Amino acid sequence: xxxxxxxxxxxxxxxxxxxxxxxxxxxxxxxxxxxxxxxxxxxxxxxxxxxxxxxxxxxxxxxxxxxxxxxxxxxxxxxxxxxxxxxxxxxxxxxxxxxxxxxxxxxxxxxxxxxxxxxxxxxx
Numbered sequence: 001x002x003x004x005x006x007x008x009x010x011x012x013x014x015x016x017x018x019x020x021x022x023x024x025x026x027x028x029x030x031x032x033x034x035x036x037x038x039x040x041x042x043x044x045x046x047x048x049x050x051x052x053x054x055x056x057x058x059x060x061x062x063x064x065x066x067x068x069x070x071x072x073x074x075x076x077x078x079x080x081x082x083x084x085x086x087x088x089x090x091x092x093x094x095x096x097x098x099x100x101x102x103x104x105x106x107x108x109x110x111x112x113x114x115x116x117x118x119x120x121x122x123x124x
Contacts, residue, residue: 009118
């Protein structure tokens with residue numbers, strides 16, 4: 001069973017930056033498409049970004065130009081978050097999926113593995 005562990009959340013002022021990291025281990029933890037979702041207070045979980053196992057990048061519109069996803073290797077992914085706004089306050093979840101990646105990447109139920117989440121709080 002693959003386990004995802006996030007790190008890097010915290011409290012930051014509006015306009016600041018944070019870098020989230022996620023490491024996959026256990027099971028067959030290579031060959032994964034890895035990404036991030038978030039859940040803001042009182043809202044449904046929403047897609048943020050994905051990097052495919054071949055390095056193709058996907059971003060939700062609300063983070064384009066502010067967040068950058070990258071991966072060190074087959075099992076570690078990062079999310080550099082810049083120009084943070086109070087509206088970015090959320091629990092951020094690392095997620096991973098196997099198989100062929102089609103054009104639809106934002107559906108949470110397509111993901112096979114989830115981290116426990118890390119809190120990001122942006123103060124105004």
